Amino acid sequence: MSDNRLIVALDVPNIIAGMDIVNKLGETVSFYKIGLGMLTGGGLALADELKQEHSKRIFLDLKLFDIGATIEAAVKGIAKYELDFLTVHGDPSVVNAAKEGAAGSNLKILAVTILTSLDREDLNDNLYKSGEISDLVVERAGRAFEAGADGIIASPLESNKIRDLESASGKLIITPGVRPKGSKTEDQKRISTPHFAIQNGADHIVVGRPILRSSNPKKTAQEIVSEING
Numbered sequence: 001m002s003d004n005r006l007i008v009a010l011d012v013p014n015i016i017a018g019m020d021i022v023n024k025l026g027e028t029v030s031f032y033k034i035g036l037g038m039l040t041g042g043g044l045a046l047a048d049e050l051k052q053e054h055s056k057r058i059f060l061d062l063k064l065f066d067i068g069a070t071i072e073a074a075v076k077g078i079a080k081y082e083l084d085f086l087t088v089h090g091d092p093s094v095v096n097a098a099k100e101g102a103a104g105s106n107l108k109i110l111a112v113t114i115l116t117s118l119d120r121e122d123l124n125d126n127l128y129k130s131g132e133i134s135d136l137v138v139e140r141a142g143r144a145f146e147a148g149a150d151g152i153i154a155s156p157l158e159s160n161k162i163r164d165l166e167s168a169s170g171k172l173i174i175t176p177g178v179r180p181k182g183s184k185t186e187d188q189k190r191i192s193t194p195h196f197a198i199q200n201g202a203d204h205i206v207v208g209r210p211i212l213r214s215s216n217p218k219k220t221a222q223e224i225v226s227e228i229n230g
Contacts, residue, residue: 002030003225005198007059007174009033009208014041015049021212022050028221031084033206035061048081059085059174059206063112068097075101075109085110085151085174090140092147099148108151108172111144113137116155116177134158142167156192156200163201175202180210180224194227 008029010018018038022029032050034043039062050056060083064071071088075098078086082105088098090111098109114123114137128136137158142165144152151172154162159173175197197205207224214220 002028003228004031004057005202005204005228006194006221006225007031007033007204007206008211008221009035009061009176009206010046011035011037011208011212012041014038015043015046018042018046019049021217022054022056024217025211025221026218028218028225029056031057031059031204033059033061033208036063044081047083051081051083058083059087059110061085061087063087063089064098065089065091065094068093071097072101075107079105079107083107085172087112087153090144090149090152092143095144095147095149109149110151110153110172110174111141111147111149113140113144113152113154113158116175134161138162138165141165145171151203156197156202156205159197159201172203173201174204174206176206178205178207180207180220180227194224195230198228199230 010021010032012018034047047058047060051058064074071094079102085108087110088094090113095111102109114133120133137154138161141152141162145167151174153174155177156175159175162168162173178194178197180194194205211217211220
């Protein structure tokens, strides 16, 4: 039995590798994320196939960022695929344009706050203003909600503070940077376990490599679902 709070990131090169993972996971997983890494390997075609032919929920993680007119046009085209989630950068102007493009569809616009692979030193290099990361994430989340975002992407470490925002009522929180007990952190810097992420306010967690690199992906996914449920 699947638990749609678990979103599996299909961070593989192409549609063939993606379908291989989906077939191995079977009914254990009902929600998949497809990102930029697979876009040129048939990512949109796979998203459409999984949605229309396999009744899977699809999170298209493109982190779009551009001028308003371009964002609106891009999202309007993506909305025709009848997918579930789409990410854009959390700047209010970008979020607002994305919502315009998604009008009339069921596509949820998720705003990226600060990537979970970044720490304060990285933000300094990127010329972000000073302050604790958690405070900046909460501030960006609040502004994104006010601009119309249906949800946000944030690390498990900030979810509870975001959930406390008045503007977060009825909004989605999706957390990457989730690692099952005993997994390597790799390039993620702000991480937690599946159970902690859900208890801390997340609606969905995103897990990729711990499942994709497992010798038994289905068993690993089932163990993560068990961790979600404590």
